[in-house]
Amino acid sequence: MALRPIDNSLPIAPERLKKHVKVVSVPIQKQSEVGVNDENKAPLPPSTDSTIDYISSDDLKPISDPESKIQGLIERLDSKDWTKVCESLNNARRFALYHSSLLLPFLEKVMLVAVKAMKNPRSALCKTSIMASSDIFKVFGDQLLDSTINAFDNLLLQLLLKASQDKRFVCEEADRALNAMVKSVTPLPLLNKLRPYVSHSNPRVRAKAAITISKSVSKMGLEGMNEFGLVSLVQMAADLLNDRLPEAREAARNIVTSIYEAYTRNEEQKQESWQNFCQSSLPPIHAQSMVKITSST
Template sequence: MALRSLDNALPLVQERPKKQAKVSVAAKLNAVNDENVAPLPPVTIPDAVDYVASDDLEPLDDPDLKIQSLIEGLESKDWVKVCESLNDARRFALFHSDLLFPISDKVMLVQVKAMKNPRSALCKTAIMAASDMFKCYGDKLLDDTTADALDQMLLQLLLKASQDKKFVCEEAEKALKIMVDSIAPLPMLQKLRVYGTHANPRVRAKAAVSLSQCVSKMELEGMKEFGLVPLIQMAAKLLNDKLPEAREAARNMISLMYKSFTEGEEQKEEAWQNFCQTSLSAIDALAVVKIVS
């Protein structure tokens, strides 16, 4: 048989190179390098954020120099760097408070921004920083330069205390308690009163707890300065709230008011009933009187 001419043979088709399959980060982490395959490049994973307790923080070396770059670090686009700078701000507040206070309004606004961040680690670090500032500055934060930042921070703390992430929620509750303990009760009560009627029932409940804590620090004169009537009306409204946390806080407020109002009164029950009846609707007055009867 004659051999087929090469001219009539089918043309050779060059095979296309096969695409390399993409390797996921998880696969890279779990893969074992094969001696016949080029080693995989290392995968960089961000370092975890350490939550340092206030008691474990230490003074800064050369704080006069460090304060000059603090704001730059707080405004970094690297969230880990922001966390580090927030911890530095805590050190300034605890050990070098005079250096930090002139820029405390800017620092507080950065904390508020960080609390709004969806990254929980950054949010929690900002809340811890706020707590240390409350402890160190207290009533100084009522100053005109920081009052607006304080108002924004109060709202964010109430919102964070009302959310579902437990470790953020608990840190926010702790910060609210420190805020109430560190700032005079009357101005704190005035700031909190608006949130006692907040549309969100969980925010309302957290505000009610803080309101009750404020009232627990007040004598009768302080309650009178705020206004006994608006105070009992606020408590009566919270007494009918949707959430049990708010109702319990309201009962505590009423008991505290009763104790201060009737101290030294010969006819305690009659004086209290008259006050409730003239300040509240009939149904609310009856509910309030029953709390202490």
């Protein structure tokens, strides 16, 4: 029987073809993992932020021969190299903590640099500047409100904005700086600085301002509240009770409680006196809310 020649033109059965194909699995990296720039987004900065050390205030050391180095510090704060600005801000913290009299004439300059650094997209530079703000608050306190220093308002706004963002470690650092400010600055002038921000268009900024105000009000007595304007204070709290964010509403309740405790401290008929005050100062629905909050206090 003659053998038939093999016809190479015939198609190979799929089953046989699969036996000869080796499938290689190649892992796919997500863009976010490799740091590839997306043409539709802002370019990603080089990932060198991890080289910056975040030094706690307790670990900062005095500067040797500070008199001869203060001028150099101010010059280096203007560096184009962001890592040198970070280093200079840490040195400014050292001057604040250990050589404050030398830093005082240059304080506004340092605050302006801190504000500019907070606006920088580099997280390391932003966080370092916030840490510098905390130490400046701790050391200089009410001196920051001097009429010759105009940087306080800008610094306060940036801290409220940074405390309101999604980047957690920056947000937490800004919260610590705001707490340091409350502890170090007299409540009355600080309330006047914070007042505009409870009407800010950003609800998160409103909430952070409300929280900061509540902490400041808790340090005040009735005399200080009257000096600020007791009616204005309860009206501010009443507005915040209807705010969109629960953090703002909770801060408002804390403000109301602090006012109530100060107002009724020396009153014999506490609840009745407070109720009359609320009714004479607020629309009925707001007055009712105030009385309801304090009825169990």
